[in-house]
Amino acid sequence: MTSQELCLLPADNDRLSNFCGQLDTHLRQIEKRLHVEIANRGNQFKVTGLDSSSVQVTCAVIQKLFASTENDELTAELIHLAMQDASIDDMLETLATVAEQEVAIKTKLGLIKGRGTNQQAYLRKIVTHDINFGVGPAGTGKTYLAVACAIEALQTEKVRKIILVRPAVEAGEKLGFLPGDMAQKVDPYLRPLYDALHEMLGFERVEKMLDKGIIEVAPLAFMRGRTLNDAFIILDEAQNTTTEQIKMFLTRLGFGSTAVITGDITQIDLPSEKMSGLRHVLGVIKDVEGISFTFFEARDVVRHPLVQRIVSAYEDYEQKNNIKP
Template structure:
């Protein structure tokens, strides 16, 4: 099918922003929807399957509406994910205001308070994940890389801290190397574990800014530590996130989950297809997903390749690996 669309009146600056440098945005849209796009001045010709062509036109229209300034590739990726899901955003994160729930069609709209101007739950699973975090004391987020498991959990933690519903944020992950042997790392203990925890720092900096994060560390409002440091503690009035949980053992997972105290909320994230434990060692995340699936007060959210909000190629890579190595959800892949 061939669709034609023209932007009237003609505006070279907006058209340049829509197309991107060297038509980079057009090529990205073509790859996402498997269509062909040709342009002459303000007129676009889109060729492909009917539904795909219609989605491509819809994304072009949205880009044109936002094209007063250059459009970042990340913004385009989020629009593509939203279009592929046939859903509008159901969660926004704004700079000011408290968390409120408002009607938005059939589902409420959740607004969080963070430094970031606007953040949307772009897929059905992301929206369910956020609702689970807000409605349960313990939430599991399982799925491939790029689905927003960690970032959205940190956003909820920052919101809870800003509103005063928790007194501190505790972020932890197991110090397990991803299939490599790095040897002894130089420096003191903090410097040794820092490489393992860097993704958590990145999320905090993005949501709060470096200055605000530094002050929160000084006040003890944010703590980042290896999972081994959790033993023996009771975490009251805290928002606790265990990242890369696929690399915990069942014993470590049980130890972590039993640290949760009064007024606390915990989120556990991980990808059961990327276990870096020694061969033969069962993942604590896989074990917990099986053992705790019927426990009241615990929510499980499973993400798929359709929830990936990185480069479209990432979603296709995840799908290709899943197709090449089919297995029941939760099983550890062969090395």
């Protein structure tokens, strides 16, 4: 057994109460996740674990969470997110991450920060590259962070418009013909993007921007022939593009534009005879200079903890049964 003591300053009773939680529920949550024991008297804490790595990571997480109590009310969800990178398998990387300066995107909602190593790297790449790929399971923040970057780029006048693109492919069921004009037909497929926009900008402002064409909904099938200058383009659910569509989309990029392509190659809804454009393009352009790639895993999921376990269970099942996504 290994133990380490630490002192949390300032010794503020309100902040310590916020940090520990009612009946020390927050401490118990950290103990259960990181397989350690935490004892405290006032602002003096002692962490005990089976190995020094688990103790080190727990101390780093405690300090990070206590620092956040200066401005935030701690909840079980916030603690879960703070520990996303604190898995036993990746402890040394986590310690470096805690010390590393965080990237923050400024929106009307406030500062939006990447949760963990992969999300931080994803944000850095979007800021520094013109074409960016975010590939991984649901709930890893691929689309949400892309929308946050788009809003910041628009507000700082780096781009003149945001263009939302998504292939109109049903998730395993036929929905039939949808009524309305082109935007109304595509709206159901873009709901995750709209939800993020509404959360960050507010419903009324988003509607005004849509009316003025500052935010544009562009069905992927109708992108051919366009050159997109001074725009931030998000192609969501790219695993459902064909090889021809993804090539067409990537060649639309004009000067002053940024493109983010997100997708999950384990959830392809195309007919079995069609190859996913996303899977194909990752092999074709993997060595092209100026394009960034971020690959998310189950441990990057920032939704309900059960979502992370479900994703991991599917990955394990597919590996054991040699099933290719």
